Amino acid sequence: MRQSVKLGAIAATACLALLASACGSNTTGSSAGTSNTATYAEPPGTTPNYIFPMLTGAYYSVANIEQFQRLSFRSLYWIGNAKGQPVVDPAMSLAAAPVYSDNNSVVTIHLNNYTWSNGTPVTTRDVAFWINLLKVNKASFAAYIPGEFPDNLKSYKIVNSKTMVLTLTGSYNPTWFTYDQLSQITPLPRAWDKTSASGPVGNYDETTAGAKAVFNFLTAQSKDIATYGTNPLWKVVDGPWKLVSYNSDGYAKFQANTAYSGPTKPKLKYFVEEPFTSDTSELSVLRSGNNAPDYGYLPEQDAAQSSQLTSQGYTTVPWQGWGTTYFLMNFNNPKTGPLIQQPYIRQAMQSLIDEPAFLSGPLKGYGHTDYGPVPVVPSNPYIDTYEAKGPWPFSPTTAKNLLTSHGWTVKPNGVSTCAKPGTGSGQCGKGIAAGTGLTFSLKYGSGAVVVSQEMQALKSQFSEAGIQLNLTSAPFDSIISLLTPCTPSQANCSWQMLNYGGGWTYGVDPYPTGDQLFATGSGSNSSNYSNAEADKIIAATVHSTASLTTYENYMADEIPVLWMPQPVYQISEISTKLHGVLPQSPIESLTPENWYFSK
């Protein structure tokens, strides 16, 4: 018995030793942010890892551009104003509003008085540096679209250090050109015009070989992420923040640029981006309050915990991005393509999508209805009430009427069939034989609870008009591998409907013309939609001063894709002590120079 007690004591001592050694420091609930440092939580998979602004597709992300590079390297025109609208903010832009002339084929740009952190002014030569590098290395720049900038730039002329003139290859819509072309320009410091770390600064960018060498050098430097915090290249900034420390897992610490010449000087000394390995870990840290980020997020699956975080000193603020959500119908599928090509069938299907129910259900109220290519939220000057209200809101009756008026025998909870084949009025339409059923296979990305719930509800809603959806789920990567324009005879055109759980974010193209989405043959027109009238309307938004109204309303009627509610980009949790964060940028950029703490 004594021996047993001794052994028990050994075990107990070991346990106590573990705990005792562990209790190095007691902690109390407090925010990570001190009065001079604010911390932002990076959700898993969104850590920054590329610093050179002219980046390839592999690194083209909000995390790298809007939430990392833009802190130090500002774009010519800043999208996102003080009201949180997706429009150019003149105060935050490096240049004054561009002046268009000669039938909108010539653009004059005048730079505001900004300086680099090394004391040299931001000049038109820095803009030319970007253009020169881009012209030679455009295939390596993710935002490059054949036919657009710099292909549509005939020439440029530097008038003086603050003014330059761009001559374009034709007439362009000034708004489109400013928003979707000029806003991509990031002036680069002259200190970067070199081909090796120890080499001199020169005008290498002015020759093809030199521009290639400089680009390769800067790309190589950007691939050496261990040196991000120390490389002198990245210390020359025109933005309000300078990277001082970077860890390979994405932990980034910025120091206020004391030489920042923009309108709002940073009030904080440091800004930290803290990566999280999982939503679970981020939420645990927020709940514990110990070293918690000042600006975190609530995972959508944990939206019910909002009130608990409120008691922890956080304010829940939905962050609505500038984008649209939809899923795809394949217009070129050999079997169902003829059905999809009928606008009335697409309109019937749109009428069967109960967006308000999706919003209050799977999305738990975090999102907004979306019935067309121009988002309703965030508030913007482009949205028209016709599109906002939606020409085809949820109405099973409308769906049934559309089908019956086009020669279909509607069988709720069964399969509606074509009773009147033909191309005349009141008939099913071209390529649809008698007896054809409205049956579609819909493949959606597995893993996202919201998408799964929406698709199950959709199946039920579609059945009200006798449209049968055969749902299958597949890994996200498998779904998106099918997103390539195809012709009916190609093997990869066998998919009928696809939902990868997203849509289009107007990041590269904040003026939402959709020229990359719905124009015939455009690179991202994965559903193979083709409509001569739509092409004409889209071209007008790019090349003339036509407003977006015609385009957006036409597309809301046309239903080239099935519109779905737009979820928020993030459910933000902002410390009640941190101020200046709102409004959150529609293009998801961060401006911690506006932030400050209250006592």
Added chain:
Amino acid sequence: MIRFLVRRCAQALLVLLLVTIIVFGLSRLLPGGPARAILGVHATPTNIAAFNRENGLNGPLPAQYWHWLSGVLTGNLGFSYVLNQPVSSLLAQRLPKTAFLAGISVVLAVLIAVPVGLYQAVRRGRADDYAVTTVTFVLYSTPAFWVALLLIDILSVRLHVFPAEAPQGSFSTIFSDPSAMVLPVLTITLVTIAAFSRYIRSSVLDELAQDYVRMARSKGTSQPGILLRHVLRNALSPVVTLLGLSLPFILSGTLITEYVFNYPGVGLLAFNAATSQDYPVLLGVVLVVGVATVAGSLLADIAYALLDPRVQLASDAGAGR
């Protein structure tokens, strides 16, 4: 001994080669391919072709494998096109973190499991044996994920005793904030104790029935003396083997812990590489873990022989015939 080591090393190399071939082949069967996964849903066929060309993914599979293998032979494990870093650099940063977490957790687990197992064996069939058995079974059958969340909820959210996340930044930050390592270490320790203590218990029971124990008792050796000087040494032999072979299990345990406690180690690196189709990282981790597992097995064999003189390494036994 040397012949044994040479033969085991040759076997290990063959195993590693096969493992990498299998992983390489399986990774290429994943749907979609890395280009689409990385470039996003709106990447054009031209973008995808360019990505595949730049990253050597456009050649035949054997050529791709040979390219990777020849790189490994020259010390180049490849470059992660997802994380924008050399694989060797990633492993150098993450491996010490995981090794520290797993190492300290296993050491603690053994330190606790040995006396617990010993105690249970001595108290076999009594109430306290059953009580400890129940506790260890509960811990053994509880997923590490759940244990971690419970610890966070109680010790971090409610009591504010320990932080809910591991130290952030480089490996050295672990030592500047050791309290932040408590919950991750405790999670792995708790779920590992049970397995070890059960082995110790049954092993001690086997030893207690041996003749040499009766002999020691008859010679008047005290119970603690028998247990600590004679039984424990022999009873530990199977645990050594268990330790050597438990590396993959421990790594999977660290994956969960890394996931929950925001501790970017090698387990999570492998998981993310698999989900993002980051082939170079995936193969790099498989290679390193494979080497560690084979080495662990080899070391266990050697330690087993050193601990138990009755056991001879195969080559020695062969030489003695």
